[in-house]
Amino acid sequence: MQIQLNGENTQVAATNLIELVAELGLEQRMIAIERNMEVVPKSEYTGTQLEESDRIELVHMIGGG
């Protein structure tokens, strides 16, 4: 399906957030996900189904002051 991932329209095979994390190869990274403006706790990744046109923000920590 097509979702908006970090601002870009993206085709993904994943049907839920745990699959999305695996599809992107981010299992080992310290990340956080926002789905349609709501932060999703890691414990809810498996139960959070992706839907067409979902707006997903996927962030991590980088250098900054």
Add this chain to the structure above:
Amino acid sequence: MSDIFKVGTHEFTSRLIVGSGKYKDFETTKLATEASEAEMITVAVRRVNITDMGKENLLDYIDPKKYTILPNTAGCFNAEDAVRTLRLAREAGGWNLVKLEVLGDTETLYPNVVETIKAAKMLVAEDFEVMVYTNDDPIVATRLEEIGCVAVMPLGNPIGSGRGLANPFNIRVIKQRANVPIVVDAGIGTASDAAKALELGADAALINTAIAEAKDECMMARAMRDAVRAGRLAHLAGRMPKRAFASASSPTEGYIWD
């Protein structure tokens, strides 16, 4: 001598907080941070680059078990974006102690105080421990303390300018009126600026560019470490009064010609 720097529910021995931005590579970030002996380091929250993730990550070099990670809201220009950013940071690493900064424009990077106050209220209501970047304005500093911020962080000068303390008197006034720690954040360019901030009574200094843009980052990190310590000791020791005229250091009696 025990001299603990207490911020909210956290305690530190170091009064130097460092940033992790602008370094040429992660290895230098790690080495300079170690050299600084800081215990708290700021990080930014950004989108993962999905098409080019890179093999390495900042947190592979800066161990969150070793350092207190202080997520910031750098780049946010309104309260809503700042709160969203820190909610994500809390989910990513479980970090509750955060650095709030809401900027006014890209040229000056001055704080947008109106949005900062709005964001601070929202974050405190969500049980964040908020260290807040703001102007060197004593009235605003008091307001942010009243809202429930655990530390107020007035700028010395604009972010990345390295111009030192523009208004030392205000830093002192802010500290005298405050019941929470005061951290000079932004503007420190070299070691004497950091020492001055602590001499004035600031509880800590937050430094990034001055270390990251030094020719020798690790040496500057050590300089800042020592400057913060020297400034703190001088503050605690209580400086001598300034006089209009000389005051002899050697006794003025017992001369051989008397």
